[in-house]
Amino acid sequence: MSEDDGQRPSISRRAAMATVSVAAMGGLAAAMWPRTPRSRRSIPPGRTVVDYWEKWTGAEGDAIQHVVDGFNESQNRIWVRRTAISEIDTKAMVAIGGGDPPDVCGVFSYNVAQYAQSAAAIPLSELGRIDTAIYAPAVRDLLCFRGKHIAAVSSLYSLALYYNRAMFREAGLNPDAPPRTISELDAAAEKLTIRDASGAIVRAGLLQNLPSWWPYSWPVMFGGNLYDPQSNAAEFASDATIKAYEWVQSYPRRMGVKETAVFGTAYDRSFHSPQDPFISGRVAMIVQGPWLANFANRYNPALDYAAAPLPVDEAIYNQNEPVGMLEADVLVIPRGAKQPEAAFQFVAYTQTQEVQEQLAREHTKSSPLARCSPAFFDGHANKYVRVHDAITKSPRVQILPQTAVWKSYAHLTEGAFDAAWKGANVREICIAVQQRAQAMMDRDALLRAKREAPTAS
């Protein structure tokens, strides 16, 4: 009813305001009323809560939850609350920058340098003592930065050549003698490739764009490095690296750029599923991590496969010293963590041999520790875990460049890989990547010096 009718409105303005105010105050009181949040209801009273962000879900998430449960049951002072977080390195960075990080964060080994340089992670040595001698030497390098122990390890992975034994037999190859050198690998790949009448690839022997996740990993098979930590120099244009990408380029050149790109794109999003190209028999050989065993066991338990160290250039072959690139999932205690001491207790618990081996077995990975218990390999779900173990402990194993600009550098290698695949001049591409990566490193070093310089008082 309008006031134009000459009648008073049915509710006065004052009454309306009073009603709204009472409702608002009621809402505010309800919101502020002390209560136990749902996330804390299952926590036994009196425990210090440690918030732990981790990336894993599914079977891998269950495995780390077993570790968390084991810790929560092992004592009565601390309660670890795990939350699964996707894109964890990005979200951790935002949380740390915003001043509200979790107490423990499961990030990647390539984050260690950046976290250390920015003081975004509390060095573990400031909170207690974890003997770094327990780790394999390369693992120690992954976890430490300039002598400081920054991170603890949660799981470790190296790349190996997984191959289908049944297909080897079919093609007249010996399934017990996997390729050891690049020329043996190329010959096997050629024999294992099948095309249909139209020339389209039905089964690939090997394609380096499946998966395309490690465009920077190929130089290691030719003795190349990505980085020299002593001089903070990008190394992407060495003879070994150029040879590596020329070898990568030889595959699309031989099998057809268009055909190999079509084949690669068809399976690019099928990994770790029943349509995974290796698990479904579309590629006979693949360079993959130890987790492949987990997915093969689940989606195709009858798959007859084996794993071997990465084949290498003839000039650097050494049976006793396999090459490989080592990466790890790591645990850090971020700057700004509310319960750093309690968080350290949990992190220290995860570094015991028993817990490490339990987690590695459930993740079908090798142990990051220098010594494994005799029982570790018995009945391991990855039948070829010894291959990964040998790579981990090899003196020739490499780790990713410990530089804060690694992600940007890696992005450059993605573009370089794509360009090489399409037939661009490899030498020019490699030189361009090295120059751009070096410029980024120099800039980072300059700004870091500026940041660390004492301010004039």
Place this chain on the structure above:
Amino acid sequence: MPSFAPSGRRQLHREAKSILTGLAWISPWLLGFLVFLCAPILMSAYYSLTDYALIDKPVFVGLDNYRELASDSLFFVSLRNTLFYAVLSVIGSTALSVSLAILLEQRLRGAALVRSIIFVPTLVPVVANCVTWLWLLNPQYGLVSSILNAIGIHDVNLLGDRTLALPTFAIMGLWVIGSPLLVCSAALKEVPASLYEAADLDGMSPLQVLAPPMIMTRGGPENATLTYSMYVYKTAFEFGRMGYASALAWVQIILTAAIAVVVLVVARRLVYYRGA
């Protein structure tokens, strides 16, 4: 002066009271605007003049970030990709939505049903849309490839070929033509289009423009589908360069504002508004 006129002081008092009451009522929005929009905009302007990695303290670098843009090939690639995508999708979606709207205004039997069917994809979550399209466009098993093969076009890699990937995304964007179609239909029926423009904005949210290349090709192959917004996001959160990302974002704002000004000036001269 008439006897019932209030004194100047009383009128001033009433006006002030009225303004204060108005401000009190809009204060939640005002507070949100200041805290969640104004402050971040001002902070990003400052960060664009610094080297800042979120987990590090910012270091003032003056105009270095803006200077770096001139030698950053990815900046130009992402800008070119975005302009190309925008032109293709705007022309495509305008042409298609106007044509369909005219067709649906012909009082044909089943027009309402067709209109509903066209609108349905707009309601599908963007990730589900992308996964569906990934299967449709799979170069070996996808429906689209099978159709192309059947008509004699073989080995077409729509998402893996750098010349085809972006046009494919633009065509794929027509899948969510429902909202612009609604606006065109409204205009034809002389319903104020503003009533439908909100729906149009929802239908083409920034997420829907950014997400498909991010989910389906991650900006590849060879950065052929790297859009500007994706580059800003990657720079800030993947490469950890918030300062440089802020500079990129400010260039984006300036470019967008310049385009908006041109469109407004051109529209003022060339567009006839009925009833204006």
